[in-house]
Amino acid sequence: MASLEQISRRGLLRLVALALVATTSGALSGCASAPAAAGAGSDPLPSWNDTAAKQSIVAFVARVTREGSADFVPVAERIAVFDNDGTLWAEQPMYFQALFILDQVKARAPQHPEWQDQEPFASVLKGDVRAALAGGETALATLLFGTQAGLTTEQFERAVRDWIATARHPTTGKPYTAMTYQPMLELLAYLRANGFKTFIVSGGGLEFMRPWTEQVYGIPPEQVVGSTGKLKFELRDGTPVLVKLPEIGFINDKEGKPVGIETHIGRRPLMAFGNSDGDLQMLQWTMAGSGPRFALYAHHTDSAREWAYDRESHVGRLDQGLTEANAKGWTVVSMKDDWKKIFAD
């Protein structure tokens, strides 16, 4: 499989590899259920404490939406971009998409008896993820493409829908969509109520997100930007289908995020929200625009209600980004201090 070797050489899958082998510097110490949001009457952000982070958001939105003000921005240019993993939902102990891939190996094993003796599938089926990934990026690409290549986009969409409806997180036992962040759901709705168009700009797979982002985040498929595999148009018995190929198309991470934004959206965002170094270039690109711009990092500081990790974490590392945010005065949310409630549940 030349394409697997190519990918291995290019190191494009390092991102997902890191997810699968990750051990994090923080620990989940209980996920105690968060206090309910205070009934704050007309407050559109009731799960946010009234701290500097919330105030900076509200002040910025007021500034760009006040008609007649020098900083007024027309509705068409109110673009807000959100990273997904670690920004809109959790990402520990590894990216949820990696858990999906492992589950897919198990789900598809009955149609692949050869996997029982074939690595890295055999180790996954025995529950030994560490052994499965001893082969590094090639092993990972084999899992990714082994479970997806050859599926039509409709078959893959069904697999994602089934998984998101039934799978449970390994440590919290919650459905994954219950591990979205309530304060961010409120923020999405608040921005849309103020004329913003909200986009996801994620390193995760485009087709892994779209089946559920509209229902969960209110973000329609055409406003999701992500990493892609190549697709092939075919006529099967006269019916057109799109088939997933075992080749990476585009990795929408780090330097790729501004490229993804330019290619997909074609406007520079007014506001950008992330949580890791993988979002740094997106925030830089946003802040380099003319006129008022807003950048925010969500900092995972709550080991009791969620996880605490930053500069040393393999998943969602926030190191350079934290340094730059502090130096430039971008908003940094401390999830422990700034959020009344963490998970949407």
Next chain:
Amino acid sequence: MASLEQISRRGLLRLVALALVATTSGALSGCASAPAAAGAGSDPLPSWNDTAAKQSIVAFVARVTREGSADFVPVAERIAVFDNDGTLWAEQPMYFQALFILDQVKARAPQHPEWQDQEPFASVLKGDVRAALAGGETALATLLFGTQAGLTTEQFERAVRDWIATARHPTTGKPYTAMTYQPMLELLAYLRANGFKTFIVSGGGLEFMRPWTEQVYGIPPEQVVGSTGKLKFELRDGTPVLVKLPEIGFINDKEGKPVGIETHIGRRPLMAFGNSDGDLQMLQWTMAGSGPRFALYAHHTDSAREWAYDRESHVGRLDQGLTEANAKGWTVVSMKDDWKKIFAD
């Protein structure tokens, strides 16, 4: 330049090559100014004659927007996709983007004294397009990348804006945006008034279209899907820029159109509009969806007011598509018979 050779080998630029060397089977015999649209009161499509084509559009829109009807389609799923060249604006005697590239050689020649003696630039500067393109696809890629590679996306956007504001069509003498089709502008507005989201899905360059589609068509940048070159994120003196690389990213034509739709929009269109075989797969993909779907070909039949061409044309060939449209009962617009007025002017 390895990348040029790669492209040459892959034949990806055949599309644009055809545009540049094209001689068409139809001839522009005058472009007499079209009769003004009849003031039709509340008719949202006044530049359409009241023929079967118009009736099929209005009937379909009524069918999918009538609440409570079995064929009702929610607003979120009302996606309409439009080819650009030959569907929303003219494409003769060659794709307008090809004329832009030739003009760019002239505009950038002062900064490139070496072009005076270097093919294919030298021949373009002498006005001999045929000689310039004797080198085939490699010559063409050299022109394309020679005028664009190394520019930032902002520099390129300015070049397109300047050109679209000042350039004139070689035979009509009109600004290119005056050669958009009035009936299609009305159709775009009519569909949007009925809750549709309108997208361009074109083989043309994404960044060539976006600077003017919002003003001319009412289609914002994030709803334009097109062919792309690769981009590179760089920090220049600390300021992030996106630089155009001399490499093709994605060709959004023929089999590429359903892939572009899936990647960019992530929903199957409800209605699709094209004019050439390059749109056939987009129309097939649209019509293969469940429930009511609508496909339309604009057939260039008006040699007096526009051009007449189809099965034999190098630009915008409509051969297989016309056969399939007739066999399957898709709507085929005869521009001569179905349109009262052609150009928006």
